[in-house]
Amino acid sequence: MKFELQYTLQGTKARAGKLQTAHGEIETPIFMPVGTVGSVKGVHFRDLKEDVKAQIILGNTYHLYLRPGMDTIEQAGGLHKFNGWDGPILTDSGGFQVFSLGDIRKLSEEGAKFQSHIDGSRHMFTPENVIDIQRTIGADIIMAFDECPPGDSDFEYAEKSLGLTQRWLERCVKRFDETEPKYGYKQTLFPIVQGGVYPELRRRAAEHVISFERDGYAIGGLSVGEKEEDMYSTIEVVNEILPEDKPRYLMGVGTPINILEAIDRGVDMFDCVMPTRNGRNGMLFTSEGIINIKNKKWENNFSPVDPNGTSFVDHHYTRAYLRHLFQAKEMLGAQIGSLHNLAFYLWLVGEAREQIKAGTFKQWKNVMIEKLGRRL
Amino acid sequence: MKFELQYTLQGTKARAGKLQTAHGEIETPIFMPVGTVGSVKGVHFRDLKEDVKAQIILGNTYHLYLRPGMDTIEQAGGLHKFNGWDGPILTDSGGFQVFSLGDIRKLSEEGAKFQSHIDGSRHMFTPENVIDIQRTIGADIIMAFDECPPGDSDFEYAEKSLGLTQRWLERCVKRFDETEPKYGYKQTLFPIVQGGVYPELRRRAAEHVISFERDGYAIGGLSVGEKEEDMYSTIEVVNEILPEDKPRYLMGVGTPINILEAIDRGVDMFDCVMPTRNGRNGMLFTSEGIINIKNKKWENNFSPVDPNGTSFVDHHYTRAYLRHLFQAKEMLGAQIGSLHNLAFYLWLVGEAREQIKAGTFKQWKNVMIEKLGRRL
Ligand SMILES: [Zn+2]
Ligand SMILES: [Zn+2]
Numbered sequence: 001m002k003f004e005l006q007y008t009l010q011g012t013k014a015r016a017g018k019l020q021t022a023h024g025e026i027e028t029p030i031f032m033p034v035g036t037v038g039s040v041k042g043v044h045f046r047d048l049k050e051d052v053k054a055q056i057i058l059g060n061t062y063h064l065y066l067r068p069g070m071d072t073i074e075q076a077g078g079l080h081k082f083n084g085w086d087g088p089i090l091t092d093s094g095g096f097q098v099f100s101l102g103d104i105r106k107l108s109e110e111g112a113k114f115q116s117h118i119d120g121s122r123h124m125f126t127p128e129n130v131i132d133i134q135r136t137i138g139a140d141i142i143m144a145f146d147e148c149p150p151g152d153s154d155f156e157y158a159e160k161s162l163g164l165t166q167r168w169l170e171r172c173v174k175r176f177d178e179t180e181p182k183y184g185y186k187q188t189l190f191p192i193v194q195g196g197v198y199p200e201l202r203r204r205a206a207e208h209v210i211s212f213e214r215d216g217y218a219i220g221g222l223s224v225g226e227k228e229e230d231m232y233s234t235i236e237v238v239n240e241i242l243p244e245d246k247p248r249y250l251m252g253v254g255t256p257i258n259i260l261e262a263i264d265r266g267v268d269m270f271d272c273v274m275p276t277r278n279g280r281n282g283m284l285f286t287s288e289g290i291i292n293i294k295n296k297k298w299e300n301n302f303s304p305v306d307p308n309g310t311s312f313v314d315h316h317y318t319r320a321y322l323r324h325l326f327q328a329k330e331m332l333g334a335q336i337g338s339l340h341n342l343a344f345y346l347w348l349v350g351e352a353r354e355q356i357k358a359g360t361f362k363q364w365k366n367v368m369i370e371k372l373g374r375r376l
Numbered sequence: 377m378k379f380e381l382q383y384t385l386q387g388t389k390a391r392a393g394k395l396q397t398a399h400g401e402i403e404t405p406i407f408m409p410v411g412t413v414g415s416v417k418g419v420h421f422r423d424l425k426e427d428v429k430a431q432i433i434l435g436n437t438y439h440l441y442l443r444p445g446m447d448t449i450e451q452a453g454g455l456h457k458f459n460g461w462d463g464p465i466l467t468d469s470g471g472f473q474v475f476s477l478g479d480i481r482k483l484s485e486e487g488a489k490f491q492s493h494i495d496g497s498r499h500m501f502t503p504e505n506v507i508d509i510q511r512t513i514g515a516d517i518i519m520a521f522d523e524c525p526p527g528d529s530d531f532e533y534a535e536k537s538l539g540l541t542q543r544w545l546e547r548c549v550k551r552f553d554e555t556e557p558k559y560g561y562k563q564t565l566f567p568i569v570q571g572g573v574y575p576e577l578r579r580r581a582a583e584h585v586i587s588f589e590r591d592g593y594a595i596g597g598l599s600v601g602e603k604e605e606d607m608y609s610t611i612e613v614v615n616e617i618l619p620e621d622k623p624r625y626l627m628g629v630g631t632p633i634n635i636l637e638a639i640d641r642g643v644d645m646f647d648c649v650m651p652t653r654n655g656r657n658g659m660l661f662t663s664e665g666i667i668n669i670k671n672k673k674w675e676n677n678f679s680p681v682d683p684n685g686t687s688f689v690d691h692h693y694t695r696a697y698l699r700h701l702f703q704a705k706e707m708l709g710a711q712i713g714s715l716h717n718l719a720f721y722l723w724l725v726g727e728a729r730e731q732i733k734a735g736t737f738k739q740w741k742n743v744m745i746e747k748l749g750r751r752l
Binding site for chain 1: 413414415416417418419420421422439443444447448451452453457458459460675676678688689692693694696697700701703704706707708710711712
């Protein structure tokens with residue numbers, strides 16, 4: 001994988017780049033829609049490509065491993081062939097999902113034992129088999145298996161957890177380097193920086209990951225309950241250390257404001273379920289602020305969903321109609337909300353890129369952040 | 377509204393025509409996707425137009441009257457403006473829904489009292505206000521308010537019910553002719569032929585409706601539990617009497633086989649929830665037979681959903697992937713199933729039209745009917 005840093009901006013860490021993968025080019029900063037089980041909820045891949053203008057999507061190792069399972073994925077020739085998305089795919093390592101299982105998982109040096117949320121069957125993830133699974137899925141970008149400690153972890157727990165993540169990373173890298181891709185195209189492995197909200201741990205973690213000289217690095221364990229200012233300062237601490245010439249991926253973040261703040265601090269890649277989850281619930285992000293479309297105030301508002309929106313749903317449907325769909329619990333409402341929000345997120349990162357190129361990012365960001373937080 | 381009979385076929389009653397409405401032309405035979413609350417479940421209007429190639433959709437008076445309600449629809453400027461579908465719309469009269477309410481409705485000469493299934497509020501439909509409501513909805517084709525007796529009604533009940541339907545029709549026609557469209561374009565009223573499975577009643581009903589000399593006529597009260605051969609013979613009895621030069625609409629029917637049999641007997645227009653409802657449940661109609669996509673046999677079948685299909689979902693997704701979506705209860709599965717089935721229904725009636733034009737309908741129909749009933 002090749003990353004080209006195309007534009008940087010004086011007085012900020014914001015940058016625009018281009019990432020080459022076996023399944024195509026990605027212009028950064030970029031947002032990656034989440035396709036949990038290989039499907040971005042409520043959105044056809046055609047619309048994801050042509051309307052949302054997604055350049056890369058994310059798949060979840062935990063979910064795909066359980067269902068449809070690796071036999072099916074491998075017989076299909078990988079996830080791209082299975083789901084029909086022929087652009088780049090990144091898979092998470094499954095760690096985050098497994099740790100969310102609470103009572104039905106058990107952590108050890110070896111890995112994580114867990115029970116399927118579907119049928120209670122018992123499984124184990126290890127750094128090694130998680131790499132193997134992602135080889136089988138055929139993701140362009142594979143994530144290391146890590147432990148993501150809760151946002152309120154104390155130093156002692158965060159440090160102990162980081163130690164485990166670091167030993168697991170060594171095993172992940174070893175396994176990755178010993179194995180070959182299964183479908184004839186290159187894959188790459190991104191290590192993940194953990195360490196809670198403790199600058200000392202984050203620095204230690206960042207120094208450790210770069211020692212492996214991979215094609216890109218991720219910042220994990222944020223947006224998990226910590227304060228927002230801790231998230232931003234942690235990004236700053238980490239990005240001081242991560243190399244300039246490699247892409248930086250902030251995992252599972254976040255709101256449109258979070259994303260602009262992180263771009264300002266040198267992050268290139270994002271994913272989050274927020275646009276689809278909130279879209280399914282009638283909460284729309286727009287360049288003028290947030291719309292709760294279920295609100296009675298939209299009942300007789302026949303203006304388009306989002307006059308500034310970039311997707312067909314923004315102009316084709318009215319706010320009153322979209323509200324009606326949510327009132328009537330019609331699935332088309334969730335489809336429109338999801339597609340709108342994803343298109344907005346992709347517009348936001350694309351516009352950030354343009355503003356970085358033009359040298360106007362900082363001013364634009366300040367105006368946007370004020371608008372993005374408003375309730376319409 | 378103008379109907380032009382373009383092709384008829386020796387030795388069959390099958391015909392192809394063209395229907396002009398204020399919102400565009402409809403080539404018959406045609407299938408009308410059902411948009412219960414103004415939304416065809418799971419399908420964007422853009423896809424309905426460009427992929428399904430729907431030429432007219434159906435709205436439900438009962439549902440739209442309760443939600444969003446006539447205030448909103450009228451403020452929007454009618455249903456077309458409200459939901460963004462700018463093609464022709466037909467609305468049912470609400471009678472069928474009200475009579476399905478069972479205990480919470482009460483019938484009288486005046487009309488039907490009922491309680492909302494949403495909030496229990498009390499309402500009354502009369503022939504007059506049902507016309508007014510459809511004027512407000514702005515449907516291109518308005519249906520008369522009728523009683524649809526159960527499929528197993530005895531002669532006495534069916535006859536009594538027909539009497540009521542006939543008196544209601546007189547009131548509907550009177551109200552329709554006394555009122556004006558609200559949005560500057562012409563609307564038309566179709567009477568409905570009832571009479572259960574009793575040829576004598578159906579003949580009486582057909583003679584009665586044609587005395588009003590409207591732009592088209594509907595056959596109601598079929599596919600409600602009667603035997604299939606009774607449905608076909610009833611269509612024959614009625615179409616002997618309905619004029620050749622007016623479109624005939626068979627309400628709420630049915631399977632692909634039902635549709636071909638009805639076309640053969642001179643029907644021009646159809647609607648049914650079957651393609652969307654079954655599509656949402658993973659039952660796909662194809663030109664080679666029926667697919668239950670949830671079946672384990674499709675688990676590792678990576679051929680396209682329907683190699684002969686006319687929509688993008690048929691070629692873009694594999695059977696294994698679609699099955700996986702249903703297993704994982706992903707809404708995209710329901711979206712694909714609905715879009716596929718609607719596109720198939722529209723293909724079926726379009727192909728029937730081509731075969732009628734070419735003079736080969738009868739042979740084609742026989743081959744198709746054998747295939748359509750198969751389980752793949
Ligand atoms: Zn998130
Ligand atoms: Zn039906």
